[in-house]
Amino acid sequence: MTIYSSQRPVTAEEAYQDMCERITSLQLKPGQKISENQMGEDYGVSRSVIRTVFTRLSQRRLVEIYPQRGTYISKIDLDFISDLLLLRTAIEKEILYEIFETMDQSQREGLMNQLRDNLERQKKYSQSSGYEVDFKYLDSEFHRILIDSVQRHNLMDLMAEHMIHIARWRNFDVTFAHRVPELIQEHEAIYQAILDNRGGRAMRAMSAHLETISKIADQARAEYPEYFV
Incomplete structure (x- = not known):
């Protein structure tokens, strides 16, 4: 089930803004591992869209991306x-x-x-x-x-x-x-x-x-x- 109930496709910007809110509100917890597949299912978008979202989140220090290990919600510094x-x-x-x-x-x-x-x-x-x-x-x-x-x-x-x-x-x-x-x-x-x-x-x-x-x-x-x- 996707987070968005509308029939239109979710944009990369909408997925990005929603993930920012989920991280800020601690729905996605510090240190939690997240995946492109799971987030793609949540938002009903492709992995390439989620990969773009993850890159933007990384630039704001909201996620940490480790090659071969996965992506994690940044811990609180x-x-x-x-x-x-x-x-x-x-x-x-x-x-x-x-x-x-x-x-x-x-x-x-x-x-x-x-x-x-x-x-x-x-x-x-x-x-x-x-x-x-x-x-x-x-x-x-x-x-x-x-x-x-x-x-x-x-x-x-x-x-x-x-x-x-x-x-x-x-x-x-x-x-x-x-x-x-x-x-x-x-x-x-x-x-x-x-x-x-x-x-x-x-x-x-x-x-x-x-x-x-x-x-x-x-x-x-x-x-x-x-x-x-």
Whole structure:
């Protein structure tokens, strides 16, 4: 049975995008062996199409291709993720700096209204143990509101190619440590610091929110050694 139910053929781009999602969401697990035959059956396409998809995934460090041995979903490289999170933290702290330095009172009030509305919707998930799709959207939206408020879309676009690795770690991190209630509290801390006009506190809250590896790395490696480099 193919993943796609439509009668039209699946394109290489559709298969590629769907595999990215399956890897990010951990449906395809780190270290898992995959084959051209199986993926071809899943998507109803030829091995040559899947071979092209695997090459693209390899270029993004999402799969490892070993001649004569097979293709494997890349394990999570926590050192690499740590570097990416450091870059993202620097960008979001710069965004906070610009919020405090460039926005007038009216603009700040509009920003706070958007963040408050987002947080109210987040609170509906305060008892969630998993990282539900709707909450993922709200989590991303909270940061997008901040980014959009100072029109710094290009800064995040610079990281777009690698954000998928952060997203995969986020899916693992939040589910493994049941962190949805904690994420909401962290967002609230950022919001409150901005509301109180405390720039330094807002930046510290953002750093604490984004630096997730040191909190659970040892336990995660101990319980899921097969997932990590």
